[in-house]
Structures are given as structure tokens and as C-alpha cells.
Amino acid sequence: MYNLDEHTITAEFxxxxxxxxxxxxxxIVASLAxxxxxxxxxxxxxxxxxxxxxxxxxxxxxxxxxxxxEMILLSDTFGLSQxxxxxxxxxxQGLTEQTVFxxxxxxxxxxxxxxxxxxxxxxxxxxxxxxxxxxxxxxHTIADAVVDVWHADPEGFYDxxxxxxxxxxxxxxxxxETDEQGSFSFRTIMPTSYPIPMDGPVGDIMRATxxxxxxxxxIHFMIKKxxxxxxxxxxxxxxxxxxxxxAVFGVRSSCIGRFVRHEAGQAPxxxxxxxxxxxxxxxxxxxxx
Amino acid sequence: MYNLDEHTITAEFxxxxxxxxxxxxxxIVASLAxxxxxxxxxxxxxxxxxxxxxxxxxxxxxxxxxxxxEMILLSDTFGLSQxxxxxxxxxxQGLTEQTVFxxxxxxxxxxxxxxxxxxxxxxxxxxxxxxxxxxxxxxHTIADAVVDVWHADPEGFYDxxxxxxxxxxxxxxxxxETDEQGSFSFRTIMPTSYPIPMDGPVGDIMRATxxxxxxxxxIHFMIKKxxxxxxxxxxxxxxxxxxxxxAVFGVRSSCIGRFVRHEAGQAPxxxxxxxxxxxxxxxxxxxxx
Numbered sequence: 001m002y003n004l005d006e007h008t009i010t011a012e013f014x015x016x017x018x019x020x021x022x023x024x025x026x027x028i029v030a031s032l033a034x035x036x037x038x039x040x041x042x043x044x045x046x047x048x049x050x051x052x053x054x055x056x057x058x059x060x061x062x063x064x065x066x067x068x069x070e071m072i073l074l075s076d077t078f079g080l081s082q083x084x085x086x087x088x089x090x091x092x093q094g095l096t097e098q099t100v101f102x103x104x105x106x107x108x109x110x111x112x113x114x115x116x117x118x119x120x121x122x123x124x125x126x127x128x129x130x131x132x133x134x135x136x137x138x139x140h141t142i143a144d145a146v147v148d149v150w151h152a153d154p155e156g157f158y159d160x161x162x163x164x165x166x167x168x169x170x171x172x173x174x175x176x177e178t179d180e181q182g183s184f185s186f187r188t189i190m191p192t193s194y195p196i197p198m199d200g201p202v203g204d205i206m207r208a209t210x211x212x213x214x215x216x217x218x219i220h221f222m223i224k225k226x227x228x229x230x231x232x233x234x235x236x237x238x239x240x241x242x243x244x245x246x247a248v249f250g251v252r253s254s255c256i257g258r259f260v261r262h263e264a265g266q267a268p269x270x271x272x273x274x275x276x277x278x279x280x281x282x283x284x285x286x287x288x289x
Numbered sequence: 290m291y292n293l294d295e296h297t298i299t300a301e302f303x304x305x306x307x308x309x310x311x312x313x314x315x316x317i318v319a320s321l322a323x324x325x326x327x328x329x330x331x332x333x334x335x336x337x338x339x340x341x342x343x344x345x346x347x348x349x350x351x352x353x354x355x356x357x358x359e360m361i362l363l364s365d366t367f368g369l370s371q372x373x374x375x376x377x378x379x380x381x382q383g384l385t386e387q388t389v390f391x392x393x394x395x396x397x398x399x400x401x402x403x404x405x406x407x408x409x410x411x412x413x414x415x416x417x418x419x420x421x422x423x424x425x426x427x428x429h430t431i432a433d434a435v436v437d438v439w440h441a442d443p444e445g446f447y448d449x450x451x452x453x454x455x456x457x458x459x460x461x462x463x464x465x466e467t468d469e470q471g472s473f474s475f476r477t478i479m480p481t482s483y484p485i486p487m488d489g490p491v492g493d494i495m496r497a498t499x500x501x502x503x504x505x506x507x508i509h510f511m512i513k514k515x516x517x518x519x520x521x522x523x524x525x526x527x528x529x530x531x532x533x534x535x536a537v538f539g540v541r542s543s544c545i546g547r548f549v550r551h552e553a554g555q556a557p558x559x560x561x562x563x564x565x566x567x568x569x570x571x572x573x574x575x576x577x578x
Contacts, residue, residue, distance in 0.1 A: 001533060001534075002532070002533060002541060003540075003542055004368070004375070004538050005375040005376075005379070006372045006373075006376035009372050009375070009538055010368070010372075012368070012538065013367065013368040013538070017498040017499070017500065019498075019499040020497065020499050025497050026498070028332050028334070029494070031328050031331050031332045032328055035325070035327055035328040035331075036367060036369055037372055038324055039320050039321055039324040040372055040376075042324075043316055043317050043320045045317070045373050046373070047373055047377055050364070050369070050370070050373045054358070054360050057346060057349075058349075058353050058358070060346075060350060061346060061348070061350015061351045061353070062350045069347070071343045071350075072343055075343060078325060079293070079301070079302040079322065079326065080326065081339070082293060083295045083298050083299075083326055083329055083330070084329055084334050084336055085336065086294040086298070087295035087330065087334075088336055090294070205318070208311065208314050208318075209315070210308040211305055243291070244290060249293050249298055251291035251292075252292055
């Protein structure tokens with residue numbers, strides 16, 4: 001069939017893919033193409049606008065590398081990532097909810113065998129002592145869960161964003177295991193609110209749509225234990241700036257933690273601190289598979 | 290606002306972009322995000338599928354370079370390019386229709402001042418003698434129109450696809466100007482049907498959806514003259530294989546030309562040929578701006 005125009009081309013596209021062997025692929029491609037065509041018709045997309053879109057997506061791919069994933073950031077800022085997370089992990093009341101994975105996780109961060117380890121490795125900031133507990137929906141402790149932690153520094157940067165970063169020098173990252181009481185603990189520094197990277201295509205579209213780029217202060221956690229749905233989440237700082245307007249739509253009530261301020265004195269690990277510090281005690285409730 | 294789930298996130302996204310200064314950008318981003326969200330909800334996209342999509346689009350950007358534009362190819366094979374062309378260039382009966390630009394045009398191909406020039410520069414193939422005429426809707430000739438021509442070789446490759454290609458060695462390309470009679474002419478070799486590049490992400494999705502990758506034989510023309518809508522089109526070979534199922538949906542009746550076979554003998558340029566050859570005589574009818 002030829003002489004296709006903007007009205008007839010969608011039906012012809014669907015006819016062309018009707019022999020797709022995998023029915024799930026057919027369903028996804030058909031829905032995607034139909035919505036893409038509907039979008040282009042609805043706004044009467046011009047050729048110049050189409051070309052801007054092509055260039056935008058090409059740049060988004062090309063600026064991505066081992067330590068920067070701009071396509072995920074684009075999905076995050078369009079709310080697509082959080083939509084997909086939410087529809088795949090709806091949680092009954094009382095369980096810790098999922099949120100977006102984000103682009104800054106590193107596979108193979110240093111394993112920390114000792115509770116209380118300092119993952120800030122001396123990086124300056126306000127000391128924070130985290131104690132966590134991992135339980136199931138019936139409040140039974142989960143031992144030997146793997147707890148992967150990562151967060152940004154007080155300037156808002158993850159170690160991988162430093163152009164001089166080398167992969168075996170993890171900063172503000174660590175992998176712990178829960179003990180027999182389902183507990184883990186570590187020392188770090190307080191996270192702060194920070195902007196998503198604004199020097200790429202995503203920054204261009206955030207500025208063009210007059211959106212602020214800030215994420216409220218948070219620590220990432222990924223917790224895995226066979227038999228349970230892996231939990232990918234953040235713990236947000238209660239009362240943090242931007243908690244109500246996270247640039248990537250990730251905040252859930254069940255993911256907000258109380259970071260408690262203490263005056264200088266004895267820290268939870270017994271050390272004597274001559275500056276104020278914070279503590280966070282948080283319980284992660286996993287869903288059975 | 291937080292605690293966004295797959296049902297509430299779209300309204301929140303639209304609220305976030307409501308202060309977009311440029312109303313056209315707001316309209317496009319709002320429609321795009323709404324359709325993207327609708328798509329993800331409609332198919333209940335999983336995280337694994339989302340991640341495959343992220344990787345697919347990232348690869349599509351990264352495989353693109355100065356001489357390969359995989360994102361355009363993706364748009365072409367999804368019918369989006371032809372949809373956008375059609376809705377921006379609907380043509381009254383009698384005018385030559387637009388079709389997709391394709392990814393293989395090169396800015397600044399050699400200028401051919403002499404009619405009858407051979408753009409095949411000796412590359413082997415069946416000789417083809419093209420004569421063209423450029424007119425307006427009232428059949429008045431258009432002099433000094435710039436006619437940019439490019440096509441693939443008999444193996445189906447454009448010069449830029451050769452890894453050893455250097456940009457000043459154009460093969461099967463040229464830029465002509467029409468004379469006082471609105472005419473131009475050149476010698477080349479017959480184009481053949483050819484597959485779109487199948488070694489990248491687009492190839493993966495063409496195979497997954499069981500589509501053939503072929504384009505019917507054609508020559509690209511881009512014709513520009515102040516006062517007229519620039520014409521970006523192909524002339525397809527009448528009766529060519531795949532004319533009914535062009536992988537990029539580009540065939541229009543008004544873009545099919547009669548390529549006439551001749552036995553060995555005297556060619557239109559006076560040369561004596563000892564092999565059969567073809568001629569094409571085609572009239573391009575431009576639309577006023």
C-alpha cells in the first residue's frame with residue numbers, strides 16, 4: 001500500500017507488524033507507534049520541530065556514558081520512571097515503597113563487613129549515623145539481606161560525576177549485610193538537596209519548561225534478599241527543601257525518614273564529637289515475592 | 290505534591306510545566322508526556338521493558354554519527370517521518386508530493402555546472418540518462434532552481450556508508466541548476482532496491498517485528514527555488530520490487546517515474562553504448578510558498 005498520509009499511515013504500520021512472533025513485543029510496538037502518531041497529529045508537529053526532537057534524542061544518547069545516563073534522567077524528569085515503578089510495585093500500607101533507581105548507582109561498590117563503617121572516607125560534612133533494620137510485613141527481622149547504599153556529597157555530586165573519578169575509589173557508597181537482628185549501621189555525612197545535571201539536553205528542556213531541577217536530600221538504598229521483592233528506594237530527609245516538588249517525582253510518604261539533630265558530644269559509635277551531628281534510625285519493610 | 294502513582298503522576302507533570310513561557314513548547318511537551326504515560330499504562334510496562342527501551346534509545350543515539358543517523362531511521366521505520374511530511378505538505382492534485390528526506394543526504398555535494406554530467410564517476414552499473422523539468426502548478430518553467438540529487442549504488446549503499454569514504458569524493462551525488470527551459474540532465478547508473486541498515490538497533494526491531502527492511506529503487510531529489518516550497522522527494526522506479534511495502538512508508542503515486550529500457554545503441558547524449566541502458570524523463574511540479 002502506498003500514498004500513505006497522516007491519517008492512513010497508522011493502520012498500515014499496524015498491518016506491517018501483524019506477524020510479530022512475540023505477542024508482547026507486538027503489543028508494545030503497536031501501542032507505542034499509535035501514541036507516537038497520535039501525538040504528532042494532535043500537535044500537528046512540523047518538520048522543524050520533528051528535527052529538533054531527533055537532534056534532542058540523539059544528543060541524549062550521545063552524552064550518556066559509563067557514569068552518566070541522560071536517557072534515564074529524561075525518563076525520570078518526564079515522570080515515566082516513577083510511573084513504571086509505581087505500577088509494578090504497588091505496596092500494601094505498612095510496606096516500604098519503591099522509588100526511582102536514578103542514574104548514579106555503581107555496580108560493585110566496596111563491601112563493608114563491619115557495622116558502623118564510615119563510608120564518607122573523611123569527606124567533609126555534618127556527621128550522620130545511620131542505623132537500619134530490615135523486616136518483613138509481619139515485623140520479623142531479615143538477616144543476611146544485602147543493603148546497597150549511595151548518596152551525594154554536600155555539593156550535590158555523586159563520586160561518579162567527578163571527571164577524575166576512578167572506579168575503585170568509592171565515596172559515599174557501600175554494601176552492607178544485615179546481622180541476625182536484621183540490622184546494619186554506618187557513618188556518613190548529611191545529604192543535601194541538589195540539582196539534577198543541567199548541562200545536557202535534559203537541562204535544556206527543564207529550563208524551557210521553567211522547572212526547577214532540585215531533588216530533596218536523600219540517601220539511596222537497594223535491599224535484596226532471596227524470597228523478597230528487591231527494594232529500590234530512597235530515604236528522604238523529613239522537612240528537606242523541595243520535598244514537595246522533587247524534579248523526578250520520587251517522594252513517597254513511606255520513604256521519608258527523621259534525621260535527628262544532636263549537639264556536640266558522644267556519638268552512637270562511642271566517639272566524642274566536638275560538632276553537632278545527626279542520626280537516622282529507619283526500618284525497611286520488604287514485600288514477599 | 291508527593292505519593293504520586295501511575296494514575297496521579299500525569300496531572301502533576303502537567304502542573305509542573307504550566308509556567309512554560311513558550312505556549313508551543315508547553316503544548317508539545319504536554320501532549321508528548323501524556324501520550325508517553327498513556328502508553329506505559331496501556332501496556333502496563335514493566336521495569337525490565339522500560340530498561341530495554343532506555344538501552345535501545347541510548348544505543349540509537351550512540352551509533353549515530355556524521356554519516357549515519359539511526360534516530361531518523363527509527364522515525365522513518367515507525368512511519369513518523371512520513372506522517373510529519375504528509376501533514377505539512379499536503380499537495381493539490383498535479384503537484385509533486387514530498388517524501389521522507391532519509392539519513393544519507395550530504396550537504397555540499399559537488400556542483401555540476403554542465404548538463405549531462407556523469408555523477409556515477411565510472412562506477413559500474415546499468416547506464417541511466419535522466420532528463421528533468423521543473424515547473425510550477427500552471428506548467429510554467431522554473432529557471433535557476435537548485436536540484437540536489439543522490440542515490441545508492443547497485444549494491445544498495447550510499448557513498449557515505451563506505452567506512453573509507455572521504456567527504457570530497459562524492460559518488461552518485463550532484464547539485465544541478467535548471468536552465469532557461471527549467472531543465473536539467475545527468476548520466477548515472479540504475480538504482481536498485483536496497484535494505485535499510487540492519488546492523489543497529491533499528492535492525493533489531495525490524496527483525497523482532499518480522500518486517501522486511503527493503504526500500505524500492507529510487508533517486509532522491511531536493512529542489513529549491515525562492516518563492517516555492519522546497520521539494521524533498523524521491524523518484525521511484527515504476528514496477529520496482531517492494532514498491533508496495535517500502536520499509537519507510539515513502540512511496541506516493543506522484544513520485545513514481547517511468548524508467549524506460551533501451552537496447553544498446555545511441556544514448557541521449559550522443560554516445561554509442563554497446564550495452565542496454567535506461568532513460569528517465571520526469572517533470573517536477575513545485576508548489577508556491
